[in-house]
Amino acid sequence: MKKYRVAVIGVAQMHITTIAQSFSKSGRVEWVGCSDLPLPFETIADKPSSKKHLIPQLMQENNIPRFFADWRDLLAEKPDILLLATENTRHAEVAVEALNQGIHVLIEKPFAACYEDAKAMVEAADKSGATLFINWPTGWDPAIRTALRLVREGIIGRPIKFHYRNMESLGPFSYGQGLTPEEMAAEWWYHGEFGGGALLDYICYGCNLSRLFLGKKATSAVALAKNLVSDFAPVEDHVAATLDFGDSIAVLEGTWATFASGCVDTGPVIFGDKGTIVANRLAPEVRIYTERHIKEPSRIVPADPLPEGREDIAPEFFRTIETGLPPFEAFEAHINLEAMSALDAVRRAAGSGKIEELK
The missing domain is CATH 3.40.50.720 (NAD(P)-binding Rossmann-like Domain)
Structure with missing residues (x-):
């Protein structure tokens, strides 16, 4: 080869x-x-x-x-x-x-x-x-890909709301690396002029995924950005945003200010007019709720395996450049441009405090 x-x-x-x-x-x-x-x-x-x-x-x-x-x-x-x-x-x-x-x-x-x-x-x-x-x-998560397949098969009817939040995080250095606040403040992650902050780090996931699950480009965004726990640096560490897709919406959170997620699913959670689908990056399954007033899922679907020979970054990339076929759509450039338009609108909305239209 x-x-x-x-x-x-x-x-x-x-x-x-x-x-x-x-x-x-x-x-x-x-x-x-x-x-x-x-x-x-x-x-x-x-x-x-x-x-x-x-x-x-x-x-x-x-x-x-x-x-x-x-x-x-x-x-x-x-x-x-x-x-x-x-x-x-x-x-x-x-x-x-x-x-x-x-x-x-x-x-x-x-x-x-x-x-x-x-x-x-x-x-x-x-x-x-x-x-x-x-x-x-997230593009490599089998449960997320399975949830996308099930939504497109119509198992919950027409999707009307998408929700995603990242897993618990107190920032990029909160996983045992041992940096002091002074040391973190000297890393680019805490400098907005280089794209630091929770907005670009984590809201981006929801923009990419909502574009896939809702099947089109959003039209506008509104957002709120706060510094809740990172008093050593002037960047946002928690962002809440809503994207308008016309006949559906996406509710997104990006946080460096969540000590523990508790029992709240990261998602994506997709609400349809005939049910709800819940995926979780921590579990290889998708939970489906197609009955009213139930606490336990109507069905649990094991996550599909990733396609043979395309289970990792390098082989997927090689396939793309060798065949000219598109990669899994989460990685495709034109789809990402539409998702980036949403992320850009969130960034502008967080600064202006107004509804911002997508470019």
């Missing part, structure tokens, strides 16, 4: 380690090198998930041979594939340059920090013919 020359630019998003491992495990990769974009302030921590820690971790785990101080020098080596995980506001700068050179690009969520950046990337991909693929952890 063909091997591909692969490069990594950006270690801002810690998910890059999982993505790189998928490509390494495929046995179809020749690593060219990795690079990162410098920040105008000094990071402090050298602890798990921090930028200082992630570069050597990435290189050691995947036997990446070289670090390039300038990302443009890495692109000059003409890799076939670029794995991109820069700060959210910097995706377009790098991706457009790579796509213009005919390099296939995989971006870790969110797609971008604004609609204009996402549009520029899609246009560059369409013009060059290179693949643009946006990776979402």
